[in-house]
Amino acid sequence: MAPQIHTYDTIIVGAGGAGMRAALEASKRSRTAVLTKLYPTRSHTGAAQGGMCAALANVEDDNWEWHTYDTVKGGDYLVDQDAAEIMCKEAIDAVLDLEKMGLPFSRTPEGKIDQRRFGGHTKDHGKAPVHRSCYAADRTGHMILQTLYQNCVKQEVEFYNEFYVLDLLLHEDSDGTKYAAGVVALELATGEIHIFRGKAVILATGGFGKVFKTTSNAHTLTGDGMGIVWRRGLPLEDMEFYQFHPTGLAGLGILLTEGARGEGGILRNADGERFMERYAPTIKDLAPRDIVARSMVLEVRDGRGAGPNKDYVYLDLTHLPAEQIEEKLPDITEFARTYLGVEPTTELVPVYPTAHYAMGGVPTNVSGEVLADNDTVVKGMYAAGEVACVSVHGSNRLGTNSLLDINVFGRRAGINAAEYAVGAELKPLPAEPEQAVVSMVEGLRNSTGHERVAQIRQELQTTMDQNAGVYRNDETLAQAEKDVKELQRRYRDVAVQDKGKRFNTDLLEAVELGFLLDLAEILVLGARNRTESRGAQAREDYPTRDDVNWQKHTMAYREKDGGDDGYRIRLDYKPVIVTRYQPTERKY
Amino acid sequence: MSTAVQEHVETSASGQAGVPLMTITVRIRRYNPEVDAAPHWVDYQVTADPTARILDSLHKIKWEQDGSLTFRRSCAHGVCGSDAMRINGKNRLACKALVKDLNPGKPITVEPIQGLPVLKDLVVDMEPFFQAYRDVKPFLIAHGNEPTRERIQSQKDRDRFDDTTKCILCAACTTSCPVFWADGQYFGPAAIVNAHRFIFDSRDDGANERLEILNDREGVWRCRTTFNCTEACPRGIQITQAIAEVKRALITRRVI
Numbered sequence: 001m002a003p004q005i006h007t008y009d010t011i012i013v014g015a016g017g018a019g020m021r022a023a024l025e026a027s028k029r030s031r032t033a034v035l036t037k038l039y040p041t042r043s044h045t046g047a048a049q050g051g052m053c054a055a056l057a058n059v060e061d062d063n064w065e066w067h068t069y070d071t072v073k074g075g076d077y078l079v080d081q082d083a084a085e086i087m088c089k090e091a092i093d094a095v096l097d098l099e100k101m102g103l104p105f106s107r108t109p110e111g112k113i114d115q116r117r118f119g120g121h122t123k124d125h126g127k128a129p130v131h132r133s134c135y136a137a138d139r140t141g142h143m144i145l146q147t148l149y150q151n152c153v154k155q156e157v158e159f160y161n162e163f164y165v166l167d168l169l170l171h172e173d174s175d176g177t178k179y180a181a182g183v184v185a186l187e188l189a190t191g192e193i194h195i196f197r198g199k200a201v202i203l204a205t206g207g208f209g210k211v212f213k214t215t216s217n218a219h220t221l222t223g224d225g226m227g228i229v230w231r232r233g234l235p236l237e238d239m240e241f242y243q244f245h246p247t248g249l250a251g252l253g254i255l256l257t258e259g260a261r262g263e264g265g266i267l268r269n270a271d272g273e274r275f276m277e278r279y280a281p282t283i284k285d286l287a288p289r290d291i292v293a294r295s296m297v298l299e300v301r302d303g304r305g306a307g308p309n310k311d312y313v314y315l316d317l318t319h320l321p322a323e324q325i326e327e328k329l330p331d332i333t334e335f336a337r338t339y340l341g342v343e344p345t346t347e348l349v350p351v352y353p354t355a356h357y358a359m360g361g362v363p364t365n366v367s368g369e370v371l372a373d374n375d376t377v378v379k380g381m382y383a384a385g386e387v388a389c390v391s392v393h394g395s396n397r398l399g400t401n402s403l404l405d406i407n408v409f410g411r412r413a414g415i416n417a418a419e420y421a422v423g424a425e426l427k428p429l430p431a432e433p434e435q436a437v438v439s440m441v442e443g444l445r446n447s448t449g450h451e452r453v454a455q456i457r458q459e460l461q462t463t464m465d466q467n468a469g470v471y472r473n474d475e476t477l478a479q480a481e482k483d484v485k486e487l488q489r490r491y492r493d494v495a496v497q498d499k500g501k502r503f504n505t506d507l508l509e510a511v512e513l514g515f516l517l518d519l520a521e522i523l524v525l526g527a528r529n530r531t532e533s534r535g536a537q538a539r540e541d542y543p544t545r546d547d548v549n550w551q552k553h554t555m556a557y558r559e560k561d562g563g564d565d566g567y568r569i570r571l572d573y574k575p576v577i578v579t580r581y582q583p584t585e586r587k588y
Numbered sequence: 589m590s591t592a593v594q595e596h597v598e599t600s601a602s603g604q605a606g607v608p609l610m611t612i613t614v615r616i617r618r619y620n621p622e623v624d625a626a627p628h629w630v631d632y633q634v635t636a637d638p639t640a641r642i643l644d645s646l647h648k649i650k651w652e653q654d655g656s657l658t659f660r661r662s663c664a665h666g667v668c669g670s671d672a673m674r675i676n677g678k679n680r681l682a683c684k685a686l687v688k689d690l691n692p693g694k695p696i697t698v699e700p701i702q703g704l705p706v707l708k709d710l711v712v713d714m715e716p717f718f719q720a721y722r723d724v725k726p727f728l729i730a731h732g733n734e735p736t737r738e739r740i741q742s743q744k745d746r747d748r749f750d751d752t753t754k755c756i757l758c759a760a761c762t763t764s765c766p767v768f769w770a771d772g773q774y775f776g777p778a779a780i781v782n783a784h785r786f787i788f789d790s791r792d793d794g795a796n797e798r799l800e801i802l803n804d805r806e807g808v809w810r811c812r813t814t815f816n817c818t819e820a821c822p823r824g825i826q827i828t829q830a831i832a833e834v835k836r837a838l839i840t841r842r843v844i
Contacts, residue, residue: 038662046667047668095738100730101728137750150728218663218668219661335665338684497655500623502622506650
């Protein structure tokens, strides 16, 4: 059956914070469709808790230059500083825009937007923690997602809910210029394939935390957007930099906001010692996430872990007034009660690092345009949010800067894509544009293989946790590389039990696993190749930062040549943009 | 019809060593319109950590026994609202219902939330639910000039509508409401909660528009204060009270 064809100016893939922020701009300027695997309000932006930083200076003196410095230093000098500057400058309007859209921020006694402390955010270049994070209790992400969705309802944005985009259609001119031409999507409710033609496409599909076992990410965060771009021969940037959030609920990985430490919470080892005083004497528990996560792992390795297996540390909130916890941190308090049976107002909460955020992704410039190499733009192709790598986070994102990123660069991508689209023409579709998706989907549906999706996924997550986690070395990464390769081979023999069309989530999970396997390989190769420690990449065999050889972004390309499936990964590099801040040793 | 409880000692999912695993029976209302003439119950035996979520058991069934079992889920910790289901006869999120709290000695029943068309197994058509939500104008309506900075709002004014900002649109409340079951045109508790969130926001000028919408034959007056919605809400929102406050605002024409 021939697929249905829909035509729009701007097509947005994903309806989390970045996708909906883009949609609010794009739909004002062009005929826009938003395609989303989930109902918009299910997106994982809603799980973000602690806040969104902007130098409003509502509580104490602050300015965007300090915020920029913190972002660059927090990212261990792999941040593109022009992009960070834009983000921190536009942060102020981004927060005010959300307030005007109706976001119910927590308030100061004077009725202004309240601000709290957060990891790595300091006054005057590292002198002390600063109140910079604008928040709504500990459900800031929920309020951002709801507010953006409410405004999409107000603006009558057109959504295609539970449409799973599986391919990107590109057009190449005779001079080699690449253009976005549309996307191919599977309608989950019916199993039908749809083609969406468009002049501009914005990817806002989020991250891929499900390559790891212990993660704060939703089940649905499987790197689909990155995987689609990758399979169409476009590069991915800095994939080895994957953030582990220090305070996941032990054993479960459920996020407990850094805002808990911003409100005065303290990390303690089994001896009750406030160990962060040893690792970051100035800002202690509010050091950036990479430093805190490593410190926690070292405490456990040195035998100072708590619990029957001595495999976690404690988050201590017991010295805070119960009213402050109830008012400022109600949700995480409930998570601890529900899932661990721990009462945070009187008991210590077991925590351990949890896979949280991809600093890397689809390379873009500051306009949100996707790059085909270090500087060539794919015309009409945009990306924003966790799927993208601008790079404002460098090798380690500061807390709250992701909610900021989705708003600033979601907005930019939305405006730029729509403005491009209204002045552009539809590009011709390739012959049988649905063919790649049909063969993938039908191949999986009709496979008679003997491998199970859940088994392969579990083995992938186990090797990634063990061998590509907070600390890595050549030996563990070689093991992960070998394991991922073997799992990719087995994946070719994977079969699903559900052979039906309607809501085939068995098939959906099989497709998602394919993307996860692709991305895990790139992560591991990049990590193995980068023989230094920087930000979230902590190499035991190369424990120091090496600016001479490695102050550069990794660019991974999928190339037709050799390899088991006819492809191999080529790693290349891109210079870091340095404007104001030369790299110096990172101390907190 | 109790099921024998088999005990193993392993480390549980929540990292608490020594919690014995148990074998439970999960009785699921299955329906695939592509092949089934009518919905029917199917029992699955599965090993479960009593401190784990019933969602974990549903995943174990899907991943190890029957890949065709279909349900929505995403965040798995009660913030995205994907996995509202009727579990042991009560609406809950599968990711917030722990096995130990579900009387696991007996079969645990899992069926789709009621009052919305079942599309497959535990997946229902959410469109009527979201339509009711959209109908109450769930967005800030502010007249006059925009301030250059943020609008000023006192902590007290902000607290006034805090409870109803927690809604995750999971539909657990609306689909537990007997009035909604009997009359699918009733706006339902979730839509009223989201109207409340704006009616009582001091920055909003749209209270009268929304109150008129809810003054409709299918509006707040259909509520019979059975409290099912309040009991079902996984976010602990005092829904019945919110509905009562909207009713009071309609009678007094004052929003306080």
